[in-house]
Amino acid sequence: MILDSLLGFFSNDLAIDLGTANTLIYQKGRGVVCNEPSVVAVEKGGLGGRRKVLAVGSEAKEMLGRTPESITAIRPMKDGVIADFEMTEEMLRILIRKVHRRRALVRPRVIICVPHGITEVERRAVRESAELAGAREVYLIGEPMAAAIGAGLPIVEPTGNMILAIGGGTTEIGVISLKGIVYSQSVRVGGDKMDEAIANYIRRRHNVMIGERTAEQLKIAIGNAMPPEDPEYVEAKGRDLIHGVPKSIVISEVEVYEALNEPINQIVEVVRKALEKCPPELSGDIVDRGITMVGGGSMLKNLDKRIEAELGIQTRVVEDPLSAVVIGSGQVLDKLDELKDVVLR
Ligand SMILES: Nc1ncnc2c1ncn2[C@@H]1O[C@H](COP(=O)(O)OP(=O)(O)OP(=O)(O)O)[C@@H](O)[C@H]1O
Numbered sequence: 206m207i208l209d210s211l212l213g214f215f216s217n218d219l220a221i222d223l224g225t226a227n228t229l230i231y232q233k234g235r236g237v238v239c240n241e242p243s244v245v246a247v248e249k250g251g252l253g254g255r256r257k258v259l260a261v262g263s264e265a266k267e268m269l270g271r272t273p274e275s276i277t278a279i280r281p282m283k284d285g286v287i288a289d290f291e292m293t294e295e296m297l298r299i300l301i302r303k304v305h306r307r308r309a310l311v312r313p314r315v316i317i318c319v320p321h322g323i324t325e326v327e328r329r330a331v332r333e334s335a336e337l338a339g340a341r342e343v344y345l346i347g348e349p350m351a352a353a354i355g356a357g358l359p360i361v362e363p364t365g366n367m368i369l370a371i372g373g374g375t376t377e378i379g380v381i382s383l384k385g386i387v388y389s390q391s392v393r394v395g396g397d398k399m400d401e402a403i404a405n406y407i408r409r410r411h412n413v414m415i416g417e418r419t420a421e422q423l424k425i426a427i428g429n430a431m432p433p434e435d436p437e438y439v440e441a442k443g444r445d446l447i448h449g450v451p452k453s454i455v456i457s458e459v460e461v462y463e464a465l466n467e468p469i470n471q472i473v474e475v476v477r478k479a480l481e482k483c484p485p486e487l488s489g490d491i492v493d494r495g496i497t498m499v500g501g502g503s504m505l506k507n508l509d510k511r512i513e514a515e516l517g518i519q520t521r522v523v524e525d526p527l528s529a530v531v532i533g534s535g536q537v538l539d540k541l542d543e544l545k546d547v548v549l550r
Pocket residue numbers: 223224225226227228285320348371372373374375376395396397421424425428499500501502503504505506526527
Protein backbone atom coordinates (compact mmCIF):
# COMPACT_ATOMS: atom_id res chain seq x y z
CA MET A 206 0.00 0.00 0.00
CA ILE A 207 2.72 2.46 1.04
CA LEU A 208 4.90 1.25 -1.78
CA ASP A 209 2.03 1.73 -4.16
CA SER A 210 1.42 5.33 -3.18
CA LEU A 211 5.16 6.00 -3.37
CA LEU A 212 5.22 4.59 -6.87
CA GLY A 213 2.19 6.72 -7.67
CA PHE A 214 4.00 9.77 -6.39
CA PHE A 215 7.10 9.27 -8.48
CA SER A 216 5.45 8.18 -11.68
CA ASN A 217 3.71 10.57 -14.01
CA ASP A 218 0.39 8.97 -14.78
CA LEU A 219 -0.85 9.44 -18.31
CA ALA A 220 -4.29 9.59 -19.89
CA ILE A 221 -4.53 8.90 -23.61
CA ASP A 222 -7.39 9.61 -26.01
CA LEU A 223 -6.77 7.24 -28.88
CA GLY A 224 -8.94 8.87 -31.54
CA THR A 225 -9.54 8.23 -35.22
CA ALA A 226 -8.41 11.73 -36.11
CA ASN A 227 -6.28 12.86 -33.17
CA THR A 228 -4.40 11.26 -30.30
CA LEU A 229 -4.05 13.31 -27.13
CA ILE A 230 -2.04 12.64 -23.99
CA TYR A 231 -2.71 14.31 -20.66
CA GLN A 232 -0.32 14.28 -17.76
CA LYS A 233 -1.31 15.14 -14.23
CA GLY A 234 0.02 18.53 -13.23
CA ARG A 235 1.12 19.35 -16.77
CA GLY A 236 -2.12 19.23 -18.75
CA VAL A 237 -2.32 18.14 -22.39
CA VAL A 238 1.27 17.28 -23.31
CA CYS A 239 0.68 15.73 -26.71
CA ASN A 240 -1.92 16.48 -29.38
CA GLU A 241 -1.09 14.81 -32.66
CA PRO A 242 -3.02 13.59 -35.70
CA SER A 243 -3.35 9.79 -35.61
CA VAL A 244 -1.13 9.27 -38.64
CA VAL A 245 1.97 7.10 -39.17
CA ALA A 246 4.36 7.44 -42.11
CA VAL A 247 6.05 4.19 -43.07
CA GLU A 248 8.60 3.00 -45.57
CA LYS A 249 7.91 -0.30 -47.25
CA GLY A 250 10.28 -2.89 -48.53
CA GLY A 251 12.68 -3.67 -45.69
CA LEU A 252 13.78 -7.21 -44.99
CA GLY A 253 10.84 -9.58 -45.36
CA GLY A 254 8.64 -6.65 -46.37
CA ARG A 255 8.85 -5.10 -42.90
CA ARG A 256 7.53 -1.60 -42.60
CA LYS A 257 9.80 0.97 -41.05
CA VAL A 258 8.19 3.90 -39.22
CA LEU A 259 9.54 7.25 -40.40
CA ALA A 260 7.31 9.65 -38.52
CA VAL A 261 4.12 9.89 -36.48
CA GLY A 262 1.66 12.67 -35.81
CA SER A 263 1.70 16.03 -37.55
CA GLU A 264 5.04 15.29 -39.17
CA ALA A 265 3.45 12.23 -40.79
CA LYS A 266 0.25 14.11 -41.70
CA GLU A 267 2.30 16.72 -43.60
CA MET A 268 3.66 13.89 -45.73
CA LEU A 269 0.14 12.86 -46.80
CA GLY A 270 -0.07 13.10 -50.56
CA ARG A 271 3.53 14.33 -50.85
CA THR A 272 5.47 11.09 -50.56
CA PRO A 273 7.52 9.08 -53.04
CA GLU A 274 6.10 5.67 -53.87
CA SER A 275 8.07 3.76 -51.23
CA ILE A 276 6.57 5.81 -48.39
CA THR A 277 2.96 5.80 -47.27
CA ALA A 278 1.11 7.75 -44.64
CA ILE A 279 -1.34 5.52 -42.79
CA ARG A 280 -4.26 6.35 -40.53
CA PRO A 281 -4.19 3.23 -38.33
CA MET A 282 -7.60 3.95 -36.78
CA LYS A 283 -10.61 4.14 -39.07
CA ASP A 284 -14.32 4.50 -38.38
CA GLY A 285 -13.69 4.21 -34.66
CA VAL A 286 -11.95 0.84 -34.89
CA ILE A 287 -8.35 -0.24 -35.22
CA ALA A 288 -7.68 -0.84 -38.89
CA ASP A 289 -3.96 -1.53 -38.50
CA PHE A 290 -2.93 -3.14 -35.22
CA GLU A 291 0.80 -3.00 -35.79
CA MET A 292 0.80 0.70 -36.63
CA THR A 293 -1.56 1.61 -33.79
CA GLU A 294 0.88 -0.05 -31.44
CA GLU A 295 3.88 1.73 -32.97
CA MET A 296 2.12 5.06 -32.76
CA LEU A 297 1.18 4.56 -29.11
CA ARG A 298 4.66 3.44 -28.23
CA ILE A 299 6.34 6.42 -29.89
CA LEU A 300 3.95 8.99 -28.43
CA ILE A 301 4.14 7.56 -24.88
CA ARG A 302 7.93 7.47 -25.01
CA LYS A 303 8.01 11.02 -26.29
CA VAL A 304 6.04 12.50 -23.40
CA HIS A 305 7.26 10.18 -20.69
CA ARG A 306 10.98 10.19 -21.54
CA ARG A 307 13.00 9.11 -18.54
CA ARG A 308 11.68 11.85 -16.35
CA ALA A 309 10.09 9.51 -13.84
CA LEU A 310 11.73 6.85 -11.73
CA VAL A 311 8.85 4.48 -12.22
CA ARG A 312 6.80 3.34 -15.16
CA PRO A 313 3.53 5.27 -15.42
CA ARG A 314 -0.02 4.12 -14.91
CA VAL A 315 -1.93 4.72 -18.11
CA ILE A 316 -5.62 5.10 -18.86
CA ILE A 317 -6.65 4.90 -22.49
CA CYS A 318 -9.94 6.08 -23.90
CA VAL A 319 -11.04 3.76 -26.68
CA PRO A 320 -13.97 3.91 -29.10
CA HIS A 321 -17.10 2.43 -27.59
CA GLY A 322 -17.41 -0.21 -30.29
CA ILE A 323 -14.01 -1.90 -30.12
CA THR A 324 -13.89 -5.64 -29.68
CA GLU A 325 -12.36 -7.72 -26.93
CA VAL A 326 -9.42 -8.57 -29.18
CA GLU A 327 -8.81 -4.90 -29.94
CA ARG A 328 -8.99 -4.00 -26.27
CA ARG A 329 -6.33 -6.57 -25.53
CA ALA A 330 -4.17 -5.20 -28.35
CA VAL A 331 -4.41 -1.65 -27.02
CA ARG A 332 -3.63 -2.82 -23.50
CA GLU A 333 -0.63 -4.84 -24.64
CA SER A 334 0.83 -2.05 -26.71
CA ALA A 335 0.64 0.32 -23.77
CA GLU A 336 2.36 -2.29 -21.61
CA LEU A 337 5.05 -2.78 -24.22
CA ALA A 338 5.47 0.98 -24.34
CA GLY A 339 6.34 0.95 -20.65
CA ALA A 340 3.07 1.27 -18.74
CA ARG A 341 2.94 -0.25 -15.26
CA GLU A 342 -0.84 -0.55 -15.13
CA VAL A 343 -3.28 -0.04 -17.97
CA TYR A 344 -6.94 0.93 -17.67
CA LEU A 345 -9.41 1.36 -20.50
CA ILE A 346 -12.43 3.64 -20.57
CA GLY A 347 -15.18 4.09 -23.16
CA GLU A 348 -15.50 7.40 -24.96
CA PRO A 349 -19.00 8.47 -23.77
CA MET A 350 -18.04 7.97 -20.11
CA ALA A 351 -14.72 9.81 -20.44
CA ALA A 352 -16.45 12.61 -22.33
CA ALA A 353 -19.16 12.99 -19.69
CA ILE A 354 -16.60 13.20 -16.91
CA GLY A 355 -14.47 15.66 -18.89
CA ALA A 356 -17.57 17.77 -19.53
CA GLY A 357 -18.14 17.95 -15.79
CA LEU A 358 -21.51 16.16 -15.84
CA PRO A 359 -22.70 14.78 -12.48
CA ILE A 360 -22.34 11.14 -13.49
CA VAL A 361 -22.32 9.77 -9.95
CA GLU A 362 -25.79 11.17 -9.22
CA PRO A 363 -29.07 9.40 -9.99
CA THR A 364 -29.87 11.77 -12.86
CA GLY A 365 -29.87 11.19 -16.60
CA ASN A 366 -26.96 12.82 -18.41
CA MET A 367 -26.84 12.76 -22.19
CA ILE A 368 -23.47 13.11 -23.84
CA LEU A 369 -22.88 13.30 -27.58
CA ALA A 370 -19.30 12.81 -28.78
CA ILE A 371 -18.74 13.64 -32.45
CA GLY A 372 -15.25 12.68 -33.52
CA GLY A 373 -13.50 12.13 -36.82
CA GLY A 374 -14.60 8.55 -37.31
CA THR A 375 -17.62 8.03 -35.09
CA THR A 376 -20.45 9.68 -33.27
CA GLU A 377 -21.13 8.13 -29.90
CA ILE A 378 -24.06 8.88 -27.70
CA GLY A 379 -24.39 7.88 -24.09
CA VAL A 380 -26.96 8.24 -21.34
CA ILE A 381 -25.27 7.98 -17.97
CA SER A 382 -26.66 7.77 -14.47
CA LEU A 383 -25.10 6.53 -11.22
CA LYS A 384 -21.68 5.91 -12.83
CA GLY A 385 -23.19 3.53 -15.34
CA ILE A 386 -24.04 3.63 -19.04
CA VAL A 387 -27.81 3.25 -19.30
CA TYR A 388 -27.88 3.51 -23.08
CA SER A 389 -25.21 3.96 -25.66
CA GLN A 390 -24.91 3.77 -29.39
CA SER A 391 -22.15 4.40 -31.86
CA VAL A 392 -22.40 5.15 -35.58
CA ARG A 393 -19.68 5.50 -38.13
CA VAL A 394 -20.54 9.06 -39.02
CA GLY A 395 -18.33 11.92 -37.95
CA GLY A 396 -15.98 14.55 -39.31
CA ASP A 397 -14.54 12.22 -41.97
CA LYS A 398 -17.99 11.50 -43.43
CA MET A 399 -18.71 15.22 -43.49
CA ASP A 400 -15.51 15.79 -45.49
CA GLU A 401 -16.47 13.00 -47.88
CA ALA A 402 -19.94 14.46 -48.33
CA ILE A 403 -18.45 17.84 -49.25
CA ALA A 404 -16.01 16.29 -51.75
CA ASN A 405 -18.79 14.21 -53.36
CA TYR A 406 -21.09 17.20 -53.64
CA ILE A 407 -18.41 19.30 -55.35
CA ARG A 408 -17.56 16.49 -57.72
CA ARG A 409 -21.18 16.09 -58.78
CA ARG A 410 -21.94 19.77 -58.99
CA HIS A 411 -18.71 21.24 -60.39
CA ASN A 412 -17.02 18.22 -61.95
CA VAL A 413 -14.03 18.96 -59.80
CA MET A 414 -12.27 16.54 -57.52
CA ILE A 415 -10.91 17.99 -54.30
CA GLY A 416 -8.68 16.23 -51.78
CA GLU A 417 -9.83 15.20 -48.31
CA ARG A 418 -7.77 17.88 -46.63
CA THR A 419 -9.30 20.58 -48.83
CA ALA A 420 -12.75 19.26 -47.98
CA GLU A 421 -11.91 19.44 -44.28
CA GLN A 422 -10.68 23.01 -44.67
CA LEU A 423 -13.93 23.99 -46.39
CA LYS A 424 -15.94 22.40 -43.58
CA ILE A 425 -14.01 24.29 -40.92
CA ALA A 426 -14.04 27.59 -42.82
CA ILE A 427 -17.63 27.76 -44.06
CA GLY A 428 -19.42 24.64 -42.82
CA ASN A 429 -22.86 25.34 -41.38
CA ALA A 430 -25.57 23.10 -39.97
CA MET A 431 -28.29 25.74 -40.43
CA PRO A 432 -29.28 27.50 -43.67
CA PRO A 433 -26.89 30.48 -43.93
CA GLU A 434 -28.58 33.87 -43.96
CA ASP A 435 -25.77 35.89 -45.44
CA PRO A 436 -23.64 33.26 -47.20
CA GLU A 437 -19.88 33.49 -47.39
CA TYR A 438 -17.76 32.27 -50.32
CA VAL A 439 -14.30 30.76 -50.45
CA GLU A 440 -11.99 29.56 -53.16
CA ALA A 441 -10.99 25.90 -53.39
CA LYS A 442 -8.55 24.11 -55.66
CA GLY A 443 -8.98 20.71 -57.21
CA ARG A 444 -8.70 18.77 -60.43
CA ASP A 445 -11.10 19.32 -63.30
CA LEU A 446 -12.55 15.90 -64.06
CA ILE A 447 -13.29 16.67 -67.70
CA HIS A 448 -10.00 18.22 -68.74
CA GLY A 449 -7.78 16.68 -66.08
CA VAL A 450 -6.15 19.98 -65.21
CA PRO A 451 -5.95 21.88 -61.92
CA LYS A 452 -8.90 24.18 -61.39
CA SER A 453 -9.92 26.81 -58.90
CA ILE A 454 -13.59 27.17 -58.01
CA VAL A 455 -15.63 29.35 -55.70
CA ILE A 456 -17.76 27.50 -53.18
CA SER A 457 -20.59 29.06 -51.21
CA GLU A 458 -21.64 28.39 -47.66
CA VAL A 459 -25.02 27.27 -48.98
CA GLU A 460 -23.39 24.50 -51.00
CA VAL A 461 -21.47 23.23 -48.00
CA TYR A 462 -24.65 23.40 -45.91
CA GLU A 463 -26.47 21.29 -48.49
CA ALA A 464 -23.59 18.82 -48.75
CA LEU A 465 -23.59 18.34 -44.98
CA ASN A 466 -27.31 17.65 -44.70
CA GLU A 467 -27.04 13.90 -44.96
CA PRO A 468 -24.34 13.25 -42.34
CA ILE A 469 -25.99 15.79 -40.01
CA ASN A 470 -29.36 14.10 -40.36
CA GLN A 471 -27.73 10.79 -39.46
CA ILE A 472 -26.35 12.35 -36.29
CA VAL A 473 -29.74 13.86 -35.41
CA GLU A 474 -31.37 10.45 -35.88
CA VAL A 475 -28.93 8.83 -33.46
CA VAL A 476 -29.91 11.37 -30.84
CA ARG A 477 -33.61 10.92 -31.57
CA LYS A 478 -33.31 7.18 -31.16
CA ALA A 479 -31.44 7.54 -27.88
CA LEU A 480 -34.23 9.76 -26.57
CA GLU A 481 -36.80 7.16 -27.59
CA LYS A 482 -34.95 4.28 -25.98
CA CYS A 483 -34.20 6.10 -22.77
CA PRO A 484 -36.23 5.11 -19.66
CA PRO A 485 -38.92 7.79 -19.04
CA GLU A 486 -37.47 9.00 -15.72
CA LEU A 487 -34.15 9.71 -17.35
CA SER A 488 -35.60 11.34 -20.46
CA GLY A 489 -37.33 13.77 -18.14
CA ASP A 490 -33.93 14.64 -16.69
CA ILE A 491 -32.48 15.11 -20.16
CA VAL A 492 -35.29 17.45 -21.17
CA ASP A 493 -34.42 19.52 -18.09
CA ARG A 494 -30.65 19.33 -18.35
CA GLY A 495 -30.17 19.26 -22.11
CA ILE A 496 -27.58 17.51 -24.28
CA THR A 497 -23.85 18.08 -23.90
CA MET A 498 -21.60 17.78 -26.97
CA VAL A 499 -17.86 17.12 -27.18
CA GLY A 500 -15.44 16.17 -29.98
CA GLY A 501 -14.14 18.13 -32.94
CA GLY A 502 -17.27 17.48 -34.99
CA SER A 503 -19.38 19.33 -32.43
CA MET A 504 -17.52 22.50 -33.43
CA LEU A 505 -19.35 22.57 -36.76
CA LYS A 506 -21.09 25.94 -36.88
CA ASN A 507 -24.67 25.87 -35.57
CA LEU A 508 -24.78 22.13 -34.99
CA ASP A 509 -26.11 22.81 -31.49
CA LYS A 510 -28.87 25.02 -32.92
CA ARG A 511 -29.76 22.39 -35.51
CA ILE A 512 -30.19 19.67 -32.88
CA GLU A 513 -32.29 22.03 -30.77
CA ALA A 514 -34.41 22.93 -33.76
CA GLU A 515 -35.00 19.31 -34.76
CA LEU A 516 -35.48 17.75 -31.34
CA GLY A 517 -36.54 20.62 -29.12
CA ILE A 518 -33.90 19.90 -26.51
CA GLN A 519 -31.35 22.40 -25.34
CA THR A 520 -27.89 21.49 -26.64
CA ARG A 521 -24.51 22.93 -25.70
CA VAL A 522 -20.90 22.39 -26.73
CA VAL A 523 -18.31 22.14 -23.94
CA GLU A 524 -15.64 24.79 -23.68
CA ASP A 525 -12.79 22.70 -25.09
CA PRO A 526 -14.43 20.00 -27.22
CA LEU A 527 -11.16 18.50 -28.49
CA SER A 528 -9.66 17.89 -25.03
CA ALA A 529 -12.70 16.97 -22.93
CA VAL A 530 -12.24 13.23 -23.45
CA VAL A 531 -8.57 13.10 -22.47
CA ILE A 532 -9.14 15.39 -19.49
CA GLY A 533 -12.06 13.23 -18.33
CA SER A 534 -9.89 10.11 -18.62
CA GLY A 535 -7.17 11.81 -16.57
CA GLN A 536 -9.67 12.64 -13.84
CA VAL A 537 -10.61 8.97 -13.57
CA LEU A 538 -6.99 8.08 -12.92
CA ASP A 539 -6.77 10.78 -10.25
CA LYS A 540 -9.84 9.46 -8.45
CA LEU A 541 -9.50 5.80 -9.20
CA ASP A 542 -10.82 4.69 -5.81
CA GLU A 543 -14.05 6.60 -6.29
CA LEU A 544 -14.43 5.95 -10.01
CA LYS A 545 -13.19 2.39 -10.37
CA ASP A 546 -16.59 1.24 -11.69
CA VAL A 547 -16.34 3.39 -14.81
CA VAL A 548 -13.28 1.66 -16.27
CA LEU A 549 -13.81 -1.20 -18.71
CA ARG A 550 -13.14 -4.69 -17.45
N1 LIG B 1 -14.25 23.99 -36.41
C1 LIG B 1 -14.59 22.77 -36.80
N2 LIG B 1 -15.76 22.56 -37.46
C2 LIG B 1 -16.11 21.33 -37.87
N3 LIG B 1 -15.36 20.23 -37.67
C3 LIG B 1 -14.19 20.37 -37.03
C4 LIG B 1 -13.73 21.63 -36.56
N4 LIG B 1 -12.52 21.45 -35.97
C5 LIG B 1 -12.23 20.14 -36.06
N5 LIG B 1 -13.22 19.47 -36.70
C6 LIG B 1 -13.29 18.05 -37.02
O1 LIG B 1 -13.23 17.27 -35.85
C7 LIG B 1 -12.75 15.96 -36.19
C8 LIG B 1 -11.75 15.50 -35.17
O2 LIG B 1 -12.35 15.47 -33.91
P1 LIG B 1 -11.73 14.64 -32.70
O3 LIG B 1 -10.30 14.96 -32.54
O4 LIG B 1 -12.64 14.84 -31.54
O5 LIG B 1 -11.88 13.15 -33.28
P2 LIG B 1 -11.26 11.79 -32.71
O6 LIG B 1 -11.48 11.75 -31.24
O7 LIG B 1 -9.87 11.63 -33.19
O8 LIG B 1 -12.18 10.71 -33.46
P3 LIG B 1 -13.08 9.52 -32.85
O9 LIG B 1 -13.61 9.98 -31.54
O10 LIG B 1 -14.15 9.33 -33.89
O11 LIG B 1 -12.18 8.35 -32.77
C9 LIG B 1 -12.16 16.06 -37.58
O12 LIG B 1 -13.03 15.44 -38.50
C10 LIG B 1 -12.09 17.56 -37.82
O13 LIG B 1 -12.25 17.87 -39.20
